[in-house]
Amino acid sequence: MTDSAQPWWTGAVGYQAYIRSFADTTGSGVGDLRGIHDHLDHLEWLGVDAVWINPFNPSPGHDHGYDVSNYVDVDPQHGTLADFDDLVAEATRRDIRIIVDTVPNHTSNEHAWFEAAVADPTGPFRDYYIWRDPGPDGGPPNNWVSHFGGPAWTFEPESGQYYCHLFLPEQPDLNWRNPAVADEFESILRFWFERGASGFRIDVAHGCVKDPELRDNPQIRPIDESMSPRAIFDSYDHLHDLDQDDNVHIFRRWNTVAAEYDAVLIGEIGADRVERASRYVTNGDALHQLFFLRSTWAEWVPSDWVEAITSMQTITTTGVSWALSCHDRPRAVTRFVNDGVDTARAQKRSFSLTTLFMALGGMPFLYQGEALGLSDGIVDPSSISDPLAARHPEWADEGRDGCRTPMPWDGSANNGFSTGTPWLRSEPRTGAETVAGQLADPEALIHRYRDLVAFRHGSPQLWSGEAATVAIGGEALAIERPNSFAVSNLGSEAATVDLPDGDWILGFSSCGGSAIQPASGTARVGAETTHLYIR
Numbered sequence: 001m002t003d004s005a006q007p008w009w010t011g012a013v014g015y016q017a018y019i020r021s022f023a024d025t026t027g028s029g030v031g032d033l034r035g036i037h038d039h040l041d042h043l044e045w046l047g048v049d050a051v052w053i054n055p056f057n058p059s060p061g062h063d064h065g066y067d068v069s070n071y072v073d074v075d076p077q078h079g080t081l082a083d084f085d086d087l088v089a090e091a092t093r094r095d096i097r098i099i100v101d102t103v104p105n106h107t108s109n110e111h112a113w114f115e116a117a118v119a120d121p122t123g124p125f126r127d128y129y130i131w132r133d134p135g136p137d138g139g140p141p142n143n144w145v146s147h148f149g150g151p152a153w154t155f156e157p158e159s160g161q162y163y164c165h166l167f168l169p170e171q172p173d174l175n176w177r178n179p180a181v182a183d184e185f186e187s188i189l190r191f192w193f194e195r196g197a198s199g200f201r202i203d204v205a206h207g208c209v210k211d212p213e214l215r216d217n218p219q220i221r222p223i224d225e226s227m228s229p230r231a232i233f234d235s236y237d238h239l240h241d242l243d244q245d246d247n248v249h250i251f252r253r254w255n256t257v258a259a260e261y262d263a264v265l266i267g268e269i270g271a272d273r274v275e276r277a278s279r280y281v282t283n284g285d286a287l288h289q290l291f292f293l294r295s296t297w298a299e300w301v302p303s304d305w306v307e308a309i310t311s312m313q314t315i316t317t318t319g320v321s322w323a324l325s326c327h328d329r330p331r332a333v334t335r336f337v338n339d340g341v342d343t344a345r346a347q348k349r350s351f352s353l354t355t356l357f358m359a360l361g362g363m364p365f366l367y368q369g370e371a372l373g374l375s376d377g378i379v380d381p382s383s384i385s386d387p388l389a390a391r392h393p394e395w396a397d398e399g400r401d402g403c404r405t406p407m408p409w410d411g412s413a414n415n416g417f418s419t420g421t422p423w424l425r426s427e428p429r430t431g432a433e434t435v436a437g438q439l440a441d442p443e444a445l446i447h448r449y450r451d452l453v454a455f456r457h458g459s460p461q462l463w464s465g466e467a468a469t470v471a472i473g474g475e476a477l478a479i480e481r482p483n484s485f486a487v488s489n490l491g492s493e494a495a496t497v498d499l500p501d502g503d504w505i506l507g508f509s510s511c512g513g514s515a516i517q518p519a520s521g522t523a524r525v526g527a528e529t530t531h532l533y534i535r
């Protein structure tokens with residue numbers, strides 16, 4: 001599929017499997033590696049090239065796996081190292097790569113490094129973490145706040161010092177200014193590469209290095225008690241706790257390791273300014289791809305999408321793994337319902353943007369259930385378990401359980417996810433929302449997604465060759481390459497767009513299928529629709 005001079009992820013399509021909710025083979029109610037193994041048929045049918053699996057390392061689970069207590073093993077609830085090996089072997093046989101999620105910004109407070117750091121403040125592990133004496137008033141050393149509410153500092157009474165955590169107190173931040181931490185992570189990367197991982201998704205990649213003086217962040221708007229953790233977090237300019245200039249150096253070293261294994265590094269980059277985010281990928285010597293988080297939280301504001309995509313494309317045409325949905329924010333179909341718009345129209349909007357992503361240079365990702373057109377699941381209130389919601393019931397609507405409900409495979413109990421009680425109980429999905437239901441219906445959305453992925457694979461001119469990106473008015477944009485022209489009209493009225501000179505074929509339309517039609521001169525592009533022209 002790809003030119004051998006290009007890395008394997010060029011032109012590829014990724015899939016995110018949120019392991020807890022993908023498929024449970026043991027009846028425990030929690031998804032496992034074998035569940036992914038057993039559904040490779042489906043992923044192969046869909047045509048994806050790589051599967052990013054959310055963390056499956058041993059973890060006390062305060063943040064559902066993002067609090068890792070051992071980076072080089074598998075949590076028993078998700079399986080064993082042998083299951084990982086089997087998964088890699090079977091996926092490789094089907095030409096599907098496995099991408100492991102790693103969490104370098106913080107560990108679990110139950111990681112042996114942190115336990116040693118607490119037990120022996122003069123020992124070598126103390127400096128694996130960020131410790132400071134109390135501030136002048138006896139409180140935290142600076143004004144940093146946690147993403148999940150409260151200060152980013154917790155007092156440790158034995159030593160009389162605070163430790164830093166940008167997330168939960170159970171997720172102490174590592175000190176990336178200590179070279180020993182960098183050495184540890186090189187070993188962790190090698191461990192999984194040696195076992196056959198083809199890359200890493202890097203959690204909070206923008207957050208690892210902190211300001212050496214731990215200066216206060218400037219506050220940019222008033223804060224009051226009634227605000228949610230997220231609103232409080234967003235009330236600071238994160239000048240000193242996130243995205244430090246020297247943070248990118250971490251990934252230069254990782255890049256040389258990944259090169260030995262032909263592996264991809266995809267960073268979660270929470271810097272919302274395109275020029276800051278793109279620094280990680282533009283020189284080609286650090287990350288290969290970034291997840292630009294704005295596309296996973298943005299609602300349906302056509303001009304914002306046009307601005308976000310065109311401005312990012314101006315800086316990098318190959319470095320972004322575009323994704324509409326993930327395990328941290330409401331699914332796109334839920335976000336795109338507004339002003340009386342129904343689910344079907346939100347699905348159309350979502351598919352239109354995904355169609356455009358297939359004409360961009362990076363490796364786009366589909367979140368599990370996205371190809372079914374799923375909205376967020378409806379969670380049983382007694383089952384709420386995301387720390388954002390469970391620890392702040394008054395802000396339950398910021399919780400992330402809705403996008404994490406079990407994958408609906410079929411119409412059986414628990415939609416075929418588990419024979420036990422799912423860890424996250426939610427309203428059953430209808431038959432038409434399940435994989436089995438949609439496979440049986442040739443008109444169902446899943447077939448459109450499959451056709452789209454196949455169209456990308458069969459049309460390398462969509463994602464290779466120089467790309468010029470132009471905004472057309474405020475609500476449409478086009479990506480022009482030597483032999484392809486992608487045009488997205490995100491506005492609510494049809495638009496007439498000039499095609500570049502010559503004869504074209506409308507190879508794929510997000511609205512109306514993949515019937516091949518000749519085109520030249522001008523094209524009429526329906527509302528909220530993307531057309532992919534090739535020649």
Ligand code: GLC
Pocket residue numbers: 063066067103167203204268327328
């Ligand atoms: C990332 C993960 C999120 C997690 C957080 C802390 O943003 O995607 O799920 O809670 O990092 O590790």
